[in-house]
Amino acid sequence: MEQVKHFFGVLLLAVALWMLQSVLPGAVSMLLWGGLLLVSAVYLRVFDSLHAGARGWARFFKGVGVVLAVLGVLQLVGAASGGSDPWQPLRHLAARGDTPSAAAGVRFQRVASVEELERVVAAAGRPVMLDFYADWCVSCKEMETFTFSDPRVQAALSGALLLQADVTRNSPQDRALLRRFRLFGPPGIVFFDAQGREVEGVRVIGFQSAERFLHSLAAAGLRP
Template sequence: MAGVFLGGLDRLAAAATPTARLRKATGVMALLAAALLGLGAASGGDDPLRPLAGLRGPADTPTSAKAITFTTVRSVPELETSLAETRQPAMIYFTAEWCVSCRTIERRVWPDAGVQAALSDMQVIAADLTEFDAESQALLEQLRSVGPPTMIFFDANGRETPDTRLVGEPVPEDVVASARAVQ
């Protein structure tokens, strides 16, 4: 709609002013951006910052062959069961499908080789808050978290290591440092 409003489809007069030309160019660019977003959505893409990512084959995706495998929990009992299964350091990652920052972490942090190496000897748990209900609220309260994205690191004894909690969009180096601090 913005492209049409800006005159992207209008015929430009030969003696058009620079302002009219700029409006038309902006309108054409808006129409092109809309077409790319539409094509990306039609091909199954879900990231407006990379609309054509769905058109590439699986070999071209940025995820590594050694992708991090999360145990997904949605309630406090599921979390307690997962933590009781092993006596090793753990990271709990609060995430949700509606969390835009979580998508950035999935693209920039989890594929990083350093992050994968640092988390390889840890239990990694994803606390899925997509369907926010009483169980999700209880998970947040249990670990004193404000919401996704949050990463909480526990040592082998199940205690949170001070100064390792990450809230927001960390860089890979922050995740590596927190993981190393609990091992």
Template sequence: PWTLLAFSAVFVALAAAMFGFYELQLPAFLRDRLARNSPQGGSLAGAAGMGVLSAVLVGPCMTAPLAGTLLYIAQGGSAGEGGLLLLALGLGMGVPLVVISTLGARWLPRPGAWMNRVKAAFGFVLLGTAIWMAGRVIAPQATLLLWGVLLVALALSLWHLAHGNAAGESGPAGRLAVRSSAALAGLWGAAMVLGAAAGASDPAQPLRALVATSAAATPAQAPFETLQDPALLQARLAAAAARGQPAVVEFSADWCTSCRTIEREVFGDPRVGQALEGVVLLRADVTRSDAAQRAFMQQHQVMGPPTLMLFGPQGQERRAQRLVGEFAPDALLERLRMEGGAS
């Protein structure tokens, strides 16, 4: 949790720089040294130097998309589809750079006041990223409150933009669009703040907690037994196999936001609850990620949460039915029907 909060603080600091509270730049002696020793364009050495620098800067940014693509390819098992996906990923990275480098001077607008507005927009994006990361470890109500405050601040900025000097450049249609966006963001942000104060946590339904609903309207989630000890989990699976019961194992963690979504939208679905009747439901909590948990995940070739494993009545996992990442209730119901037909 402290790591995620530290990264959130870094994004807040970067957002403050985008809003003009201070300037982020290298010390003067480093700037002078880089200016003297920087590779010059127009030569093979200069192009190679810029390529190395670009790879260093872009490499960390591409780690998450590349890892997700490789994970999808590994789950699919198709070499042809995997090659096409990697080709598409490479083209998506390279084509924009080629287009901008060849036609950028002709298409890109000249520097001006619009650059400050772009910086402010990136500032709000960075703040949203900080809230998204902190939302993994802080209370859902606090996360909703932060999103509401961010939307209210965005609405005030848009309203100021609509009444500033830039409003005349956009014309009547542009001013109407900016004012409408400001009103919508302000109203929804205020609703989020009120909903958070009332105990709500869903950004899509911030005022749900203020509406009186019956207890029957809230679907009950399927009853999972949460275990942190892999040995105990293995014992539960062995006991289920001895009784001839199928079992479901969900790998989860406190920081896994996708796991919370699955618990709410999938296991809270009445159809899923009915289909899981008579099935042993186990939740492997790998928040600690200690040596025993990592060994258990490596033994079963689990990359991390969220992962759902389906075991037959004989205690063997149906590997083809495994679900990795977020999934819809229908995807699980289809696999449960296939599991029922196979058993």
């Protein structure tokens, strides 16, 4: 029973951290995940030697503890070296100097105000995709990691101008951009045609897998 209590205690902490992750800085989330994983590994006695007559279950939990310890160390190393993505804690080390989206193979042009957005869209002369992003947005990180990195998605977006509004700071300009499209916050993706008109009924709100996002792109007139 004690082990069951410990398991559900760790599970409750993990759920709480998952919920707080959307409002915490990425590095802080990584530090907390690293600490939780390492403490869990300690409870599984990963640093204790197995006795000679250890049974299968003892060896199994020892292996689980080793995996948790490695994952925890990766989170701590990632946070200490400037990372902010718990999904890929060391990705930034291989992509120094690039934005997260550029490292994933999708390059966005940033827009900071409604006026700048309208000017850029009017002059684009091609389809436009506007992505609302924030550093604390978990679904935005998932889109970068699992969706924008897909070669099929990149091919479908190759003919469009890709704009991104970073609303991390929640400045007056950020709030004005969100109000312009009646959005409460990221993630949100809006599409425009080559004439600068919004493509109605094809907004993407929340995370979409690569497969589902390809259908959204096709509805917006963007195909590989």
